[in-house]
Amino acid sequence: MDKPARTGRVTIRTVAADAGVSVAAVSKVLRNAYGVSDNLREKVLQSIEKLGYRPSTAARGMRGRTFSVGVLLVGMDNPFLPPLVDGFKHAMGKAGYKTLIGVGEARTHVETALIESMIDMRIDGLLLIGPRISGEALNKYADQVPIAVIGHHEAGATGFDTANTNDFEGGRLATRALIDKGYRDIAMLCLTDNRRKEGEVWYEREKGYRAALAEAGLKKSARSFRITERPDDMQAELLSLLARPDLPEAFFCWSDIHGVPLINLARRKGLNIPGDLGLISFDNTAAAALPLIELASVDQTPGRLGATAADQLLTRIKGRTTPRHDLIAPELITRPSF
Amino acid sequence: MDKPARTGRVTIRTVAADAGVSVAAVSKVLRNAYGVSDNLREKVLQSIEKLGYRPSTAARGMRGRTFSVGVLLVGMDNPFLPPLVDGFKHAMGKAGYKTLIGVGEARTHVETALIESMIDMRIDGLLLIGPRISGEALNKYADQVPIAVIGHHEAGATGFDTANTNDFEGGRLATRALIDKGYRDIAMLCLTDNRRKEGEVWYEREKGYRAALAEAGLKKSARSFRITERPDDMQAELLSLLARPDLPEAFFCWSDIHGVPLINLARRKGLNIPGDLGLISFDNTAAAALPLIELASVDQTPGRLGATAADQLLTRIKGRTTPRHDLIAPELITRPSF
DNA sequence: ATGAAAGCGCTAACAA
DNA sequence: TTGTTAGCGCTTTCAT
Numbered sequence: 001m002d003k004p005a006r007t008g009r010v011t012i013r014t015v016a017a018d019a020g021v022s023v024a025a026v027s028k029v030l031r032n033a034y035g036v037s038d039n040l041r042e043k044v045l046q047s048i049e050k051l052g053y054r055p056s057t058a059a060r061g062m063r064g065r066t067f068s069v070g071v072l073l074v075g076m077d078n079p080f081l082p083p084l085v086d087g088f089k090h091a092m093g094k095a096g097y098k099t100l101i102g103v104g105e106a107r108t109h110v111e112t113a114l115i116e117s118m119i120d121m122r123i124d125g126l127l128l129i130g131p132r133i134s135g136e137a138l139n140k141y142a143d144q145v146p147i148a149v150i151g152h153h154e155a156g157a158t159g160f161d162t163a164n165t166n167d168f169e170g171g172r173l174a175t176r177a178l179i180d181k182g183y184r185d186i187a188m189l190c191l192t193d194n195r196r197k198e199g200e201v202w203y204e205r206e207k208g209y210r211a212a213l214a215e216a217g218l219k220k221s222a223r224s225f226r227i228t229e230r231p232d233d234m235q236a237e238l239l240s241l242l243a244r245p246d247l248p249e250a251f252f253c254w255s256d257i258h259g260v261p262l263i264n265l266a267r268r269k270g271l272n273i274p275g276d277l278g279l280i281s282f283d284n285t286a287a288a289a290l291p292l293i294e295l296a297s298v299d300q301t302p303g304r305l306g307a308t309a310a311d312q313l314l315t316r317i318k319g320r321t322t323p324r325h326d327l328i329a330p331e332l333i334t335r336p337s338f
Numbered sequence: 339m340d341k342p343a344r345t346g347r348v349t350i351r352t353v354a355a356d357a358g359v360s361v362a363a364v365s366k367v368l369r370n371a372y373g374v375s376d377n378l379r380e381k382v383l384q385s386i387e388k389l390g391y392r393p394s395t396a397a398r399g400m401r402g403r404t405f406s407v408g409v410l411l412v413g414m415d416n417p418f419l420p421p422l423v424d425g426f427k428h429a430m431g432k433a434g435y436k437t438l439i440g441v442g443e444a445r446t447h448v449e450t451a452l453i454e455s456m457i458d459m460r461i462d463g464l465l466l467i468g469p470r471i472s473g474e475a476l477n478k479y480a481d482q483v484p485i486a487v488i489g490h491h492e493a494g495a496t497g498f499d500t501a502n503t504n505d506f507e508g509g510r511l512a513t514r515a516l517i518d519k520g521y522r523d524i525a526m527l528c529l530t531d532n533r534r535k536e537g538e539v540w541y542e543r544e545k546g547y548r549a550a551l552a553e554a555g556l557k558k559s560a561r562s563f564r565i566t567e568r569p570d571d572m573q574a575e576l577l578s579l580l581a582r583p584d585l586p587e588a589f590f591c592w593s594d595i596h597g598v599p600l601i602n603l604a605r606r607k608g609l610n611i612p613g614d615l616g617l618i619s620f621d622n623t624a625a626a627a628l629p630l631i632e633l634a635s636v637d638q639t640p641g642r643l644g645a646t647a648a649d650q651l652l653t654r655i656k657g658r659t660t661p662r663h664d665l666i667a668p669e670l671i672t673r674p675s676f
Numbered sequence: 677a678t679g680a681a682a683g684c685g686c687t688a689a690c691a692a
Numbered sequence: 693t694t695g696t697t698a699g700c701g702c703t704t705t706c707a708t
Contacts, residue, residue: 011685022695027687035693057458058399059685062700066396068455070438076423077624082414085441098455100408101439103423117406117436120395121459231624264630286415286569292602292630349701360679365703373677397701400684 010053019047030055031064061122068098069125069313070118074106074132078257079285080302081129084150087306088127095314097124108132119144125313128152134199146316148309153199154325161312161324165300167201170330171208171252174280174298178250179216181338183278186213187223187248189241189258202254205282209252223248227258238262242269250278250338256285256297263295263337278338288335296335304328348391357385368393369402399460406436407463407651408456412444412470416595417623418640419467422488425644426465433652435462446470457482463651466490472537484654486647491537492663499650499662503638505539508668509546509590512618512636515670516588517554521616524551525561525586527579527596540592543620547590561586565596576600580607588616588676594623594635601633601675616676626673634673642666 012030016023021040028036029044047053057066069092073081089099102118104111111132118126123145130151131138141147142159149162171188178186188209190202197203206224213222227237238261253259259281263273271277281288284299308326315324350368354361359378366374367382374382385391395404407430411419427437440456442449449470456464457479464479468489479485480497487500509526516524526547528540535541544562551560565575576599591597597619601611609615619626622637646664653662 009685012687013685023686024688024695024697025693028694031687033688037693040694054454054458056400056460056685057455058396058404058460059700060687061396062394062400062685062702063687065687066459068459076414076420077417079415085414086443089441089443098452099440100456101441102437103427103439105424105427114436116392117395118438120392121404121406122394122396235629261628264628268629287625290599290602291573291606347701350703351701361702362679362681362704363677366678369703371704375677378677394701397684398703400686400701401703403703 010051012053012055015044015047015051015053018051019043065124066122067096068100068121068123069127070115070121070123071099071101071127072111072114072118072129072131073101073103074111074130076103078130079287080256080283080300084129084302084306087303088310089306091307091310092313095310097314104132106132112137115141124317127309127313130201132195146313148312148316150305150309151201153201153204157325158323161309161316161326163305163308163312163326164201164328165305165330166327167204167330168208168211170282170298170300170332171205172212173208173330173332174252174282174296175209175212176216177296177332177334178252178278178280178338179212179218181250181278183250183338184218185221185249186218186278187225187251189251189253189262190224190226191254191258192226192228205252205254229257234258235261235265238265242266242271247277250274250280253279253281256281256283256288256295259283259295259297260285260287260293263293274336274338280332280338284333288333294335294337296337297333299331299333301328301331348389350391350393353382353385353389353391356389357381403462404460405434406438406459406461407465408453408459408461409437409439409465410449410452410456410467410469411439411441412449412468414441417625418594418621418638422467422640422644425641426648427644429645429648430651433648435652442470444470450475453479462655465647465651468539470533484651486650486654488643488647489539491539491542495663496661499647499654499664501643501646501650501664502539502666503643503668504665505542505668506546506549508620508636508638508670509543510550511546511668511670512590512620512634513547513550514554515634515672516590516616516618516676517550517556519588519616519676521588521676522556523559523587524556524616525563525589527589527591527600528562528564529592529596530564530566543590543592567595572596573599573603576603580604580609585615588612588618591617591619594619594621594626594633597621597633597635598623598625598631601631612674612676618670618676622671626671632673632675634675635671637669637671639666639669 012023012026016026026044029041060066092099102114125146128149134152139159147160154162190206210222213219228234263279266277281295281297284297288295288297312324350361350364354364364382367379398404430437440452463484466487477497485498492500528544548560551557566572601617604615619633619635622635626633626635650662
């Protein structure tokens with residue numbers, strides 16, 4: 001006895017009735033499962049088209065796949081993110097998955113709330129970009145849903161995957177370029193961070209910086225300065241850095257987030273770049289390439305990073321359980337700032 | 339006969355069993371519905387806490403609210419968006435709603451796919467920021483879910499709400515400021531756009547620009563130039579603009595998207611700003627405030643815009659059906675670029 | 677005030 | 693190959 005929906009909504013039942021088949025048949029067509037004749041499939045597809053039917057993700061979430069994945073961002077104002085998210089979206093889209101985004105505001109409890117919220121919607125996978133939470137806490141979520149992490153090195157993690165630029169290599173690359181240009185007193189700008197520095201991208205870059213100095217016999221000259229990420233205080237800290245009597249000959253800067261304002265302030269202070277001060281930064285964002293900026297910067301190929309994470313998620317969804325920790329080679333984009 | 343869940347998942351049943359009450363009771367507590375004694379409520383809340391229970395959004399979506407709303411962005415690289423989305427998120431968060439974001443990539447079919455996908459997840463409301471689709475097409479979705487639009491003027495729409503800066507006033511404000519400074523030959527930079535211009539924010543600003551000129555008896559001197567938004571070609575177009583023999587005394591620029599590169603290129607070309615060329619732009623993004631930029635720009639108070647849209651959605655969810663079209667007053671942020 | 681039970685729109689055994 | 697049906701975890705009448 002067919003119990004037709006009383007609402008106007010087109011459901012799988014409406015389609016089944018219209019096509020004169022069972023709901024199971026429609027479901028099978030939807031998921032291209034085995035055991036459907038071309039004839040039946042054709043009828044169903046026509047009804048779907050005719051009725052404008054779209055399966056309810058909510059209902060799907062109660063049994064199987066939702067064919068949607070989530071991305072968690074720390075904030076929206078990092079210019080490094082758009083190409084990364086695009087690369088990810090594109091790769092997931094080709095596999096038939098929708099991408100939804102949540103913004104964690106760099107606050108741990110907002111971040112966990114968002115992760116849980118996405119899990120509660122039964123998304124099929126989750127990409128975390130530069131998450132505050134990590135390690136132990138992530139494993140807890142990782143057995144509820146496949147997880148990939150970008151922007152945090154955790155090569156020992158077993159429950160989830162990571163995709164990162166080889167930040168160590170990037171730091172080494174940039175520092176070596178400065179050394180090759182003749183600079184000897186090279187300092188590094190890092191991020192002030194109250195979290196454990198182990199695994200942080202800037203810390204990996206710092207290790208690369210120190211390695212390059214050591215290789216050139218300049219180990220003793222290594223100096224790191226820590227600058228805040230908060231826009232309000234950043235400028236003051238950079239200015240007081242530039243006012244130091246022991247200003248180095250060159251800076252390797254962990255990110256364009258600091259690098260672009262730094263080159264701006266230095267020039268405005270009357271310093272010639274690269275005459276008085278050499279500068280290489282990291283991320284190669286659009287701002288670094290601007291006419292009046294022209295800041296050399298290490299490129300992370302963010303699109304590839306995103307696509308790599310997408311592949312990790314897709315293969316996890318298909319059943320892989322052995323962890324993957326992919327490292328992508330960075331490239332120095334040379335500009336006349338050093 | 340209690341049929342306990344076989345999976346390890348904590349469901350409403352697990353909680354009911356633990357608290358020794360019915361699932362209906364738990365559901366009522368969850369939604370603070372009427373008819374629950376403080377005693378029962380207390381027991382249930384304790385069990386929820388103890389078991390770490392979180393209701394499944396997917397299951398909720400099949401009957402009532404999901405307590406999540408969606409935001410559709412055209413792209414992620416507009417620096418105007420982060421504070422807007424933050425204002426929205428914050429207001430929705432206070433009302434107990436989660437915010438999920440989709441990125442439309444400025445392609446119509448991606449946009450519609452995303453809107454439908456969010457509706458299929460049974461989100462309770464949808465905010466569209468600068469959507470490509472509009473009017474008729476939106477009404478179709480508006481009777482499936484409450485919709486608010488930012489960044490597109492559609493004061494006649496009845497099915498959904500809009501929240502916008504008073505762009506006409508903003509254009510008038512900026513142009514009048516240039517006139518007051520003594521400029522007479524003032525041109526405007528608009529966006530190249532193959533859509534209908536009616537309703538577009540830049541077009542409203544252009545109307546304000548022309549109104550201000552007319553009010554000052556300068557109607558005849560009005561000139562608009564149209565520049566692409568695509569980063570690849572934008573610079574070339576701006577350069578050829580600056581190379582014109584009939585360069586105006588000042589520009590009013592529809593957005594910092596063009597304004598910031600323009601001031602950069604003009605300075606690099608050797609022009610003194612404001613000596614040789616006066617400049618006022620729109621959006622007051624972070625870049626406009628940078629030391630080496632200092633571009634006067636009309637502020638849109640994006641946070642308020644977001645909060646306004648949130649209020650529209652929340653009241654629609656509560657049952658309002660009469661449309662709201664809110665206009666927010668802009669403010670000119672004066673900087674030495676004119 | 678509390679609980680039993682009927683769905684919501686799907687998926688996936690299992691039967692036919 | 694096709695159809696029947698038992699849930700998935702919740703909300704919401706309707707009894708009690």
